[in-house]
Amino acid sequence: MANRYIHYLALNEKVDKTKHIIATFTLKVEGEPFDKTAGGVAAESSVGTWTDIGLEEKAIWDKLHAKVIAMDESTGSITVAYPLDLFEAGSIPQLLSSITGNVFGLKEIVGLRLEDLEFPEVFVKAFPGPALGIDGIRNLTGVKDGPLTGSIIKPKLGLTSVRHAEACMEVWDGGVNLVKDDENLANMTFDNFYTRVDEVTRRMKEKNYLEIGKAKVHAFNITASYEEMMKRANYVRDSGANCLMIDVLTAGFAATQGIRNRNYGLMIHGHRAMHAAFTRSRQYGISMLVIAKLARLAGIDSFHTGTVVGKMEGGKEEVVTINNFLRSEWYGLKTTLPTASGGLHPGHIPDLVSILGKDLLMNFGGGIHGHPDGTPAGARAIVQSLKATLEGIPLSEAKDSPELQRALEKWMK
Numbered sequence: 001m002a003n004r005y006i007h008y009l010a011l012n013e014k015v016d017k018t019k020h021i022i023a024t025f026t027l028k029v030e031g032e033p034f035d036k037t038a039g040g041v042a043a044e045s046s047v048g049t050w051t052d053i054g055l056e057e058k059a060i061w062d063k064l065h066a067k068v069i070a071m072d073e074s075t076g077s078i079t080v081a082y083p084l085d086l087f088e089a090g091s092i093p094q095l096l097s098s099i100t101g102n103v104f105g106l107k108e109i110v111g112l113r114l115e116d117l118e119f120p121e122v123f124v125k126a127f128p129g130p131a132l133g134i135d136g137i138r139n140l141t142g143v144k145d146g147p148l149t150g151s152i153i154k155p156k157l158g159l160t161s162v163r164h165a166e167a168c169m170e171v172w173d174g175g176v177n178l179v180k181d182d183e184n185l186a187n188m189t190f191d192n193f194y195t196r197v198d199e200v201t202r203r204m205k206e207k208n209y210l211e212i213g214k215a216k217v218h219a220f221n222i223t224a225s226y227e228e229m230m231k232r233a234n235y236v237r238d239s240g241a242n243c244l245m246i247d248v249l250t251a252g253f254a255a256t257q258g259i260r261n262r263n264y265g266l267m268i269h270g271h272r273a274m275h276a277a278f279t280r281s282r283q284y285g286i287s288m289l290v291i292a293k294l295a296r297l298a299g300i301d302s303f304h305t306g307t308v309v310g311k312m313e314g315g316k317e318e319v320v321t322i323n324n325f326l327r328s329e330w331y332g333l334k335t336t337l338p339t340a341s342g343g344l345h346p347g348h349i350p351d352l353v354s355i356l357g358k359d360l361l362m363n364f365g366g367g368i369h370g371h372p373d374g375t376p377a378g379a380r381a382i383v384q385s386l387k388a389t390l391e392g393i394p395l396s397e398a399k400d401s402p403e404l405q406r407a408l409e410k411w412m413k
Contacts, residue, residue: 005039008048010067015081022118023099026076028111028283034073037108042066042080044103076111089126092253092294100286111283117290119297124331128260130301132267133334134327134359137301140242140267141177142214146358146390149382150178150217152341152365157184161191165199167375171368172209172216174379178361181221183247183273187228194235196220201239210240219245219269226255233259236266243267246300249274249291253298260299269339270300292322295336302337308355309348316355327359337361345370346385346395346404347412353389362386372406381407 029037046066064086070079088094104112138144151171153164168179187193200218209216222232222244233244248256248270260268278285295303303326306319323338338360340352345367352362364382371378384401398404
């Protein structure tokens with residue numbers, strides 16, 4: 001480890017947060033002093049390198065080098081301040097190439113996790129943010145208060161476009177607000193994307209399910225190459241539908257930003273497919289909080305954040321922190337609706353509302369389609385469970401809800 005990395009330490013120095021991006025990492029080191037390696041994180045993710053170079057002028061270094069302003073070797077926590085001039089306004093890819101670029105590959109680092117990013121107002125305002133936000137989604141659907149309900153059609157792959165559309169109608173007719181494509185449902189041999197849009201939107205129009213103020217929502221997964229994503233987004237818009245879906249991490253933040261910046265005027269639902277490859281390790285990677293912040297910057301209107309209950313990992317404190325951020329004021333950017341999805345059924349709704357609040361989209365796949373009496377009954381069970389929960393009635397006492405009771409018999413006993 002180069003001794004010059006120590007010059008990137010500026011412990012306890014007060015920096016102007018209006019002119020810096022502040023990153024918090026957890027660092028684990030092997031074979032080198034912790035403080036020098038911490039300095040190396042700041043150096044390699046800003047202007048520094050492993051040796052002296054002739055092109056680096058002192059004036060450049062003074063203005064642009066990142067600084068380690070806090071560290072705790074016992075916990076591995078380090079805080080790095082990056083001057084704003086290091087970053088291109090409005091570009092998430094360049095931001096990530098800097099802060100999470102080569103630095104994760106340094107040999108002496110055996111653990112490095114980006115835990116949080118704090119952005120100044122001028123950086124945040126370089127992004128348009130969500131087009132609709134929570135208020136816009138509520139205006140679209142007419143759900144003025146309380147959680148929204150959603151469904152993923154199951155099985156996730158294998159249905160024809162016609163059968164997919166029929167299942168959507170069974171869900172919506174049962175009172176559920178939204179249906180989304182699964183993350184790996186795209187343009188399939190058995191379910192062509194464009195045919196799926198045609199089949200679904202035709203049925204939605206027949207029942208006036210696209211009328212603003214009481215609309216049902218279908219999130220069509222446009223994830224593909226960027227050229228194809230634009231083609232699919234144009235087709236969804238021209239069909240009269242109201243929502244695009246993007247697998248944010250697999251498509252990439254550049255593609256996500258590109259779709260948002262084209263101002264389609266549609267809701268954008270963000271799926272976090274592949275997130276656990278970055279977020280699940282507590283020793284290496286990027287936290288879900290950081291990914292959620294970037295998704296909001298990129299313009300996602302509703303985003304998967306975790307369930308606490310259900311089949312997906314993610315503890316209460318972490319998910320609540322993420323959701324509170326997505327719903328909070330952020331230099332004027334619109335909010336993002338947190339989405340709970342994964343292994344949920346009607347019996348989970350009281351806990352979801354209690355833990356995660358009412359500004360929430362709750363998605364159910366098997367928890368609707370696995371109902372003993374089929375999809376229509378599964379959808380009604382979800383609506384009955386939410387109604388009882390909001391009225392303060394224990395689910396087992398909601399005797400006027402036969403579909404709910406059947407669901408509880410299957411999943412709660």
